[in-house]
Amino acid sequence: MTQSSSNPAESTYQNPLIERYSSREMATLWGPNRRFQTWRRLWIALAESEKELGIDISDTQLDQLRAFESNLNLDVAREYERIRRHDVMAHVEAYGDQCPDAKKIIHLGATSCFITDNADVILIRDALRLVARRLAATIDTMATFAAQHRALPCLGFTHLQPAQPTTIGKRCCLWTYDLVLDLLEIEHRLDTLCARSAKGTTGTQASFLQLFGGDHEKVRQLERRIAEKIGFDKTYAVTGQTYPRKVDAQLLDALSGIAQSLHKTATDIRLLANRKEIEEPIEKQQIGSSAMPYKRNPMRSERICALTRFVMSLQSSPAMTAATQWMERTLDDSANRRLVIPQAFLAIDASLVLMQNIASGFVVYPKTIEHNLAKELPYMETENIMMRAVEAGGDRQDLHERIRIHSREVAQRVNAEGKPNDMIERLKNDDAFSAVSFDTEINPLDFVGRAPEQVDEFIEQEIKPIRSRYADQESLSVEVTV
Structure with a gap:
């Protein structure tokens, strides 16, 4: 007989995004305490604004609401919801x-979406700020690595x-620039995010117009005041019952963009680990395989690919939700949004923590990089040799054909027989190239173009402004939990 655990947390499914992957900051942000405290903050903002505009609400009533803003009775709310089958009204009663x-002035004139949608945009705003900070920190760490290896061919x-050839630093700039573009998109989403504020049941503000006796200006003031109290300087111009679900689709597009960038970078790291050129950090006691003790699997990069693939798969849900909101809204958005939006943020947060961790501890093997490059470098030198032979009077087309034939023979020698690349030696012994001096040793840096300078310019033009914008941000946890 199977023994069941006495601990409920061990006998029911736990979301691994919370249990294993995401940071405490992001997990707490989307937790029930934060959400329901935000609901109460909104009820207080509504009551305060209504009182300021002349509604009969006493200081005693406001003081009572403020006193219990953070003192939640969630067990009572759960019991009310079991009976009422309505989460907002359950919390109103609790x-x-x-x-x-x-009690009689809580939620006065409001609809459920006054609470749920305004709370969502507050949480989304705070989550976007957290993602922006993580992006900036990851970009900073990767740029530091790029600068260190700006000229390593x-x-x-x-x-x-x-x-x-390129350089290790230049390749890292390719990875980093994708994240720079993602950061700009996240900042844009933050700049354009608005409060829903007091729009009413179908977006017409009819209940508030009635509450203020037909005074349109007071309704406009109510909307502005609530938005300001919850930290927004603008509201959505028009809404149905909810803020435009198009906003959620744009949000997931931005998060998916980060996922795409991180997946590409993590895949490159996995490929480079296979070539023994660059590895992610590995801890002293870390185990790569239960069967093969010698394994050094790129666990962090693989996890990034797994988590970001999940985020990319979520991108379609808000798009379909936005496309199927009949008339002023339908409730088939609710359950989907409860799953998609928090989990997308949690997975992106976890992936950025991993990428910053990897970038801060990259292990580079210059000798292996040099060896792998040396095997191919003779092929690349042939273009310079051909041009020097042409300058000495050779026929360009004949020289090109000779190099083609030699390169095919060398490829057979290297790939099929496992012998060294003797391309330059072959050309030395070919009479068509007799006028060319082969005394100069091949220098890999001669083939990387402006790669080192591009790293410098990229850091100066793109990274330096980001470092400046986020210089005063407090540090975030970067612990890889599992």
Whole structure:
């Protein structure tokens, strides 16, 4: 007989995004305490604003609401929800039990989406700020690594085939620039995020217009005051019952963009680990395989790929939700949004923690990088040799054909027979290249173009402003939990 655990947390499914991957900061942000305290903050902002505009609400009532803003009775709310089957009204009644004098003015004139949607944009705003800070920190760490290896030549690849050399630092700038573009998009989403504020049941503000006796200006003031109290300087111009669900689709587009960038970078790291050129950090007691003790698996990079693939898969849900909001809204958005939005943020947060951790501890193997490049460098030198032979009077087309034939023979020698690349030696012994001096040793830096200078310019033009913008931000935890 199977023994069941007496601990409920061990006998029911736990979300691994919370249990294993995301930071405490992001997990707490989306937790029930934060959400329901935000609901109460909104009820207080509503009551304060209504009182300021002439509604009969006493200081005693407001004081009672404020006294229990953070003192939640979630067990009472859960029991009310079991009976009422309505989460907002359950919390209205639970709050009212604690604030009997204020009970009759809680939620006055409002609809459920006044609470849920305004709370969501507050949480989204705070989560975006956290993501922006993590992005900036990751960008800073990666740029530091790029600067350190700005002039370390390595083999470049196109089509995953050997191509013109680049440098380790320049390649890291490719990874980093994707994240820079993502940060700009996150900042744009923050700049354009608005409060829903007091829009009413179908967005017409009819209940508030009635509350203020037909005074349109007071309704406009109510909307502005509530938005300001919850930290927004603007509201959505028009809404149905909810803020435009298009906003959620744009939000997931931005988070998916980060996921795409991190997945690409983590995949490159995994490929480079296979070539023994660069590895992610590995802890002293870390185990790579239960069967193969020698394994050094790129666990962090693999986890990034797993988590970011999940975020990319979530991108379609808000798009479909936005496309199927009939008339002023339908409730088929609710359950989907409760899953998608928090989990996308949690997975992106976890992925950025991992990437910053990797970038801060990259292990580079210059000798292996040099060895891998040296095997291919003779091919790349042939273009320079051909041009020198042409300058000495050779026929360019004939020289090109001779190099092609030699390179095919060398490829057979290297790939099929495992012998060294003797391309330069072959050309030395070919009469068509007799006028060319082969005395100069091949220098890999001669083939990397402006890569080191591009690293310098990238850091000066793109990274320095980001470092300046986020210089006063407090540090975030970067612990890799599992």
